[in-house]
Amino acid sequence: MSTRGDFPYYGGQPVDIAPGGWLALIGSVAVAFLLLILLPLPTAPFNVIPALLYTALPLVTLAVVSGGHHSALFGRFSFSGLGLAVDFGILTVLVSMAVGLLLLQFTTMTANATAGELAAIGQFDLIFFLIRTFIQLIGEELMTILPLLAVLWLCVRKLGLSRFWGLTIAVIVSTAWFAAVHLPTYNWNFIQCFAGIGAARLVLTAAFLVTRKLWVSSGAHIVNDWTEFFVPMLLAGGHTPIEPGA
Numbered sequence: 001m002s003t004r005g006d007f008p009y010y011g012g013q014p015v016d017i018a019p020g021g022w023l024a025l026i027g028s029v030a031v032a033f034l035l036l037i038l039l040p041l042p043t044a045p046f047n048v049i050p051a052l053l054y055t056a057l058p059l060v061t062l063a064v065v066s067g068g069h070h071s072a073l074f075g076r077f078s079f080s081g082l083g084l085a086v087d088f089g090i091l092t093v094l095v096s097m098a099v100g101l102l103l104l105q106f107t108t109m110t111a112n113a114t115a116g117e118l119a120a121i122g123q124f125d126l127i128f129f130l131i132r133t134f135i136q137l138i139g140e141e142l143m144t145i146l147p148l149l150a151v152l153w154l155c156v157r158k159l160g161l162s163r164f165w166g167l168t169i170a171v172i173v174s175t176a177w178f179a180a181v182h183l184p185t186y187n188w189n190f191i192q193c194f195a196g197i198g199a200a201r202l203v204l205t206a207a208f209l210v211t212r213k214l215w216v217s218s219g220a221h222i223v224n225d226w227t228e229f230f231v232p233m234l235l236a237g238g239h240t241p242i243e244p245g246a
Helices: 019-038 048-065 079-103 114-118 123-158 163-181 190-211 214-236
Strands: none
Touching: 019 048, 019 123, 048 123, 079 190, 079 214, 114 214, 123 163, 123 190, 123 214, 163 190, 190 214
16 A cells, blocks of 8 residues: 555555556556547446446556556545545535636536436436446546556656656646546537636545545545536436536
8 A cells, every 4th residue: 555645656655667557557548538438339238338448447457567556546445535535525516616607707618418318317227327427437537546646657756856846747737638538528618628627626636635545536526426417407407517527
């Protein structure tokens, strides 16, 4: 496991990942994302398959390049961590709403169509929606945090930057990457993605930075997205939120 107060892999704890291993991880993230968006499996239960591949490919790659030390990324489960996941999830919702209201003063927001679609699906499809999004949101955390750690390793170990500046650059790069992959979902609205989605991403990343546990940031991500999918549907008859989060 990673030592208290530090992050796994970039500094050689619990294992030193070779440069080729980091390239393999980044490549697996890119390929996994392409599989998620390109595999034509729109209906349940088959639509779970792209989410499984999206999450499994980077995780299996991490297990291989770290010699089986992939669990260091997740950390141990604790009820206090579960509470933090809920807290960060609620904070992400609040930040998304606040930034969304602000951005509405400057640009037209593109709604995420998922909440409207949920209002029309049956119980069978709803069950697989929950399964699919649960898996996919863990994959989104892997898609963000693995590049963050890779950039941190590059900055500190190869470029000789301090841990502070390496982490700062890593957060900026991983946040920009996360925002960019959401552009097709929100009709290529750059302001919404890089300001709105980016702000929500910073809160989710903070969940990992504070706890050093990817399962906490994943839990926060699930709380945020499920809240933004289901609450508008329940309260507004299927209307979508003004500012979709991460």
